[in-house]
Amino acid sequence: AQKITQTQPGMFVQEKEAVTLDCTYDTSDPSYGLFWYKQPSSGEMIFLIYQGSYDQQNATEGRYSLNFQKARKSANLVISASQLGDSAMYFCAMREAMDSNYQLIWGAGTKLIIKP
Amino acid sequence: EPEVTQTPSHQVTQMGQEVILRCVPISNHLYFYWYRQILGQKVEFLVSFYNNEISEKSEIFDDQFSVERPDGSNFTLKIRSTKLEDSAMYFCASSEAGAGSTGNTIYFGEGSWLTVV
Numbered sequence: 116a117q118k119i120t121q122t123q124p125g126m127f128v129q130e131k132e133a134v135t136l137d138c139t140y141d142t143s144d145p146s147y148g149l150f151w152y153k154q155p156s157s158g159e160m161i162f163l164i165y166q167g168s169y170d171q172q173n174a175t176e177g178r179y180s181l182n183f184q185k186a187r188k189s190a191n192l193v194i195s196a197s198q199l200g201d202s203a204m205y206f207c208a209m210r211e212a213m214d215s216n217y218q219l220i221w222g223a224g225t226k227l228i229i230k231p
Numbered sequence: 232e233p234e235v236t237q238t239p240s241h242q243v244t245q246m247g248q249e250v251i252l253r254c255v256p257i258s259n260h261l262y263f264y265w266y267r268q269i270l271g272q273k274v275e276f277l278v279s280f281y282n283n284e285i286s287e288k289s290e291i292f293d294d295q296f297s298v299e300r301p302d303g304s305n306f307t308l309k310i311r312s313t314k315l316e317d318s319a320m321y322f323c324a325s326s327e328a329g330a331g332s333t334g335n336t337i338y339f340g341e342g343s344w345l346t347v348v
Contacts, residue, residue: 158320160339206274219337221274
């Protein structure tokens, strides 16, 4: 079964609009972390934001925020005021405490294209 | 800001040749990882390394693969006899710790493109 599901393979968004990228996850571990990474066309993997399962507040980092709904097991990434440079693949990933080696489990990614 | 560095950025190799991909993790990090991403596909876990030994490896990480930390800074991935299907972007990553919200972030290098011909 998929542990991380990103239902949007691709999205087109007008520049300056807000974007929400969906991510749902499946785990029985009460302690876990959720990550979002950006992968531009150059191929590198850039860490954007992290949310711990016990964190009371939704994580925010500049224009990025994470809409964490624990009961629904969703961790959507919100990008405010999108810019052309936000065009990239975006991956949601999870790390479970029960996995003693804390490897990341990845979603399939969402390709975001920002239109001028 | 500290970063994970990888070399080479791109390597083309003949099938059957040995390849070594090099990584310098962030200096105070204790956990090291290799992931790979075949073009257009999901990122796949290969191996994790802690305390100078492999902690976990995936089914992909067969006898053709090995990892080593030859000194205090480098972390290498060796592919003994490359196959066409080994063509992928290989990411090295490191994290400070395995638990705790501040130590959980895994930082990635820029990746090494491997093309096997």
